[in-house]
Amino acid sequence: MRLFVAIELPESWRAEATAARRWLLDRLRQSSGEGVDDQPGLRFTSPERLHLTMRFLGEVEGPVLPALQQQLAGEVVAVDVPLELAALGTFGSRGRPNVVWLGLGGDLDGLQATRVAVDRALAVAGVEVDDQPLRPHITLARVDRRATPGQRRAIRAAIEEIEAPVSARFVAREVVLVRSHLERDVRYEVLGRYPRASI
Numbered sequence: 001m002r003l004f005v006a007i008e009l010p011e012s013w014r015a016e017a018t019a020a021r022r023w024l025l026d027r028l029r030q031s032s033g034e035g036v037d038d039q040p041g042l043r044f045t046s047p048e049r050l051h052l053t054m055r056f057l058g059e060v061e062g063p064v065l066p067a068l069q070q071q072l073a074g075e076v077v078a079v080d081v082p083l084e085l086a087a088l089g090t091f092g093s094r095g096r097p098n099v100v101w102l103g104l105g106g107d108l109d110g111l112q113a114t115r116v117a118v119d120r121a122l123a124v125a126g127v128e129v130d131d132q133p134l135r136p137h138i139t140l141a142r143v144d145r146r147a148t149p150g151q152r153r154a155i156r157a158a159i160e161e162i163e164a165p166v167s168a169r170f171v172a173r174e175v176v177l178v179r180s181h182l183e184r185d186v187r188y189e190v191l192g193r194y195p196r197a198s199i
Contacts, residue, residue, distance in 0.1 A: 001059070001060055001061075001062060001065070001179050002057075002058065002059055002060075002179065002180040002181075002182065003057040003058070003060045003068075003177060003178065003179055003180070003191075004053055004054075004055060004056045004057055004177075004178050004180065005053075005054045005055040005057070005072075005118050005175055005176070005177055005178070006051040006052055006053050006054055006175065006176055006178055007051065007052040007054060007172045007174075007175055007176070008051055008174075008176055009050055009051060009052065009138065009170070010168075010170050012167055012168055012170070013050075013085060013138075013167055013170060014047045014048075014050055016085055016102075016165040016166075016167045017047060017050055017102060017138065017140060017165075018047050019165070020088060020102065020140065020162065020165060021044055021140060021141070023162055024042075024100070024140075024141075024155075024158055024159075024162065027158040027161065027162070028041075028042075028151075028154055028155065028158055031154045031157070031158070041143055041144050041147035041148070041151030041152065041154075041155060042100065042141040042142070042143060042144065042147075042155065043141060043142045043143075043144055044140065044141040045139055045140060045141060045142075049186065049188060050138055050139075050140075051138070051178075051188075052083075052104070052136065052137075052138055052172075053139075054114065054115055054118050054134070054175055055115070055118050055119065055122065055129055056129075057122070057127055057129060060127060064125060064126060064127060065191070067124075067125040067126065068121070068122070068125040068127060068177070069177065069191070069192050070125075071120075071121035071122070071124045071125040072118070072121045072175075072177060072192060072194045073192075073194055073195070073196055074121065075117045075118070075120045075121040075124075076114070076117050076118060076121065076174075076175055076194035076195055077117075077195050078195060079114055079172055079173050079174050079175060079194075079195065080110070080171065080172075080173060081106070081107050081110040081111050081114060081171065081172040082106045082107050082110075082169050082170070082171050082172075083104055083105070083106035083107065083111070083136075083169065083170050083171070083172055084104070084105045084106045084167060084169050084170070085102055085103070085104065085105070085164065085165045085167045086102070086103035086104055086105040086164050087103050087162075087163075087164040088100065088101065088102055088103065088140070088159050088162050088164075089101055089103055089137070089159065090155075090156065090159055092143070094156065095149075095152065095153075095156075096152060097143055097152060097155055097156050097159075098142065098143045099139055099141070099142055099143065100139075100140045100141040100142075100143070100155065100159060101137035101138060101139050101140055102137065102138040102140055102165065103136070103137055103164075104136040104137060104138070106169065108136060111134065111136055111172075112134055114172075114175065115134045118175060143155060174193050174194060174195060175193075175194050176190045176191075176192065176193050176194075177190070177191045177192040177193075177194070178190055178191065179191055
């Protein structure tokens with residue numbers, strides 16, 4: 001099964017992400033000067049699937065799941081991390097962006113401490129993960145592999161123009177273990193919430 005550990009987002013942040021998406025599309029339409037696709041060179045993440053990934057686990061064998069859930073319950077005993085939205089950005093080179101994201105600010109040290117607790121649980125449960133550092137972001141869209149150089153330049157230019165969203169601070173109080181079902185339309189299933197007694 002394909003798993004990841006994440007922080008779920010409040011509805012106000014999903015609304016901000018939707019507004020950023022709308023602005024980006026409008027800006028790309030203006031720069032094109034003529035009719036364009038609804039998503040010119042971009043494949044947007046649907047609002048209900050937006051989240052903050054703490055760890056992507058990839059394929060995990062079913063028998064490992066109970067140990068993983070037990071270790072997460074034992075290690076992630078408290079989460080209290082104030083976060084806020086920051087400016088948009090991209091991954092990939094300047095001339096070839098491949099991911100558009102919303103940045104995060106706030107207590108990033110607290111977020112890192114939560115990541116460390118998650119990693120301890122994974123290690124004890126025998127789940128191997130890469131050594132990539134935590135780069136807090138919310139993936140808004142992926143740039144289509146078939147996007148033209150002109151579309152990529154327009155995407156990059158639009159990202160540099162948009163202002164950071166204004167949102168209420170959100171205090172993350174739990175992480176979730178999620179299974180990703182790769183069906184015709186990707187579906188997420190929450191398998192556990194940690195700490196279990198969070199309020």
